[in-house]
Amino acid sequence: MKYGILIVSHVPEIAVGVPRLLRQVAKDVAITSAGGTDENEIGTSLEKIQQAIDQNAGTEILAFYDLGSARMNLEMAAELATKKLRIYDVALIEGAYVAASLLQAKVELPTIEKQLAPLKIKNQD
Amino acid sequence: MKYGILIVSHVPEIAVGVPRLLRQVAKDVAITSAGGTDENEIGTSLEKIQQAIDQNAGTEILAFYDLGSARMNLEMAAELATKKLRIYDVALIEGAYVAASLLQAKVELPTIEKQLAPLKIKNQD
Amino acid sequence: MKLTLEKYLNWINEFSQQVIAKKDYLSDLDSKIGDGDHGNNLARGVTAVQQMLTAKQPQDLTAALKLTAMALISKVGGAAGPLYGTAFLEMAKTSSRTTELAELLTSATAGLQKRGQAKAGDKTMVDVWLPVVAALKNGGLTSAVIKKAVVSTKPLEAKRGRASYLGERSIGHLDPGAVSSGYLFEALLTAEDEK
């Protein structure tokens, strides 16, 4: 499979819940997630992110995150990973939902990115 | 307490996780949530929403939701409730996070709404 | 046509049977452009409606419509819950003023549109309710009118509901809520015929 989806959240429960929402509309899309610190506290863990990348059946990863520090860990993971990561500064749940629905419908990436554009709400300026 | 925050999601885990994220920055703000159907499947439940409104210590509720059908159930709940509900068509996690941080900092509602405005990504046109 | 309690109960029974018979088909339609639960949602809803009506034995049309609305609102779990629920609730309200079917369904459609903000052509159940109401007002609701309305959703691009996330990819599929609304109005015709 070419594209997979990665969800990175500060909270373990969000990292479990968002994939549940997505799988309902995208049963054939590879979706993995990383949530919370190594101790399952609020935060993110580079190691968990790396595992979620490795476990994802996609060879190119569309990544979605909640808060800025998750983005920084995602970037570190991207620099260390062999797979290509694309990080989207869009609303986490809503953006990932759109991407998953469209991947399931076999829509091409440029079109997906066009539909994600209005959902960009982070990392401005 | 005047304002409380209500999170409505299609997924029970998201409804547990988002308040965890918010409470970390807003320990004095009333936050309740409703997630999933009565059977804890993906969907929303008017009854769960009504309970979350009743249990919220706020007398006026700022409500955040994930997908459109959650908004419709929120509206029904608003019509049936005695408390005033304000429904925000913003990114769920990010919008609720901003509102919670600002309520904790005792910022006035008009200012909060101004900061929420750029996060509006739903129910357009 | 005036709606009576008896006619209404026949109508809603017929609709319930249809929904249960077509449950998998409706969910299949929904899996193409949504989350694949519309049939299951509605089947849960109409089952609750039947239980409610049997348990409460409503003595007038208004009570029966209101019970239907409440059962749908609390049991469907998807967008169809507040949508159909609001439609029946508006019919209940209007039924204390008039029992003229065209008027009841006019209120219902207005409620639907207020709840979901969908306009004609947005590829939703509204695309069935609007032409049905128009036909009723002209005294000419037929199976052909209903079928045409349902099929009209196929080439449309969804602007409301989950299917709208698919943008152009929603084109070429029937809207599941339009199909179930088609069953509702076919059930009305069947119930009338039986009388």
Added chain:
Amino acid sequence: MKLTLEKYLNWINEFSQQVIAKKDYLSDLDSKIGDGDHGNNLARGVTAVQQMLTAKQPQDLTAALKLTAMALISKVGGAAGPLYGTAFLEMAKTSSRTTELAELLTSATAGLQKRGQAKAGDKTMVDVWLPVVAALKNGGLTSAVIKKAVVSTKPLEAKRGRASYLGERSIGHLDPGAVSSGYLFEALLTAEDEK
């Protein structure tokens, strides 16, 4: 000044002690304009750094810097992890070319800014790193320079990190990452004095 392995170990030990001593204060600062974990995050980080350095006994500066970076990146859990981690990683990279402290910290600051996209005046740790590097280049890093940089974050409105969500309400509070960075550079001065 050239950085040596020995000087570096003294420096990082001194910093670790300071962070652990000021853990609660740092978290209190963070609870005003963030999520209240900066002290706990960094304390976890420097504890891991100490364990790593003791376990691995690095034989050169580059290895020591790299181990520090890795421990911070994997154990901090908040924004400070990738930020301090990237800073030390950039120092490690540059240290194979030069051990001139001003150059190492120039690379570190560039890494910080690349990672976090913060500019001068955004009320972040960058507001301490930039003037410290400038002072070092002029051979004049003093405690006064550091304190002034840390205090300069107080009147600023945060533009990056969690504090930025507070908008104007972030004004009037010290930035916790700036304060911890202040400890880092005070520790450098202390380590130099001891030598």
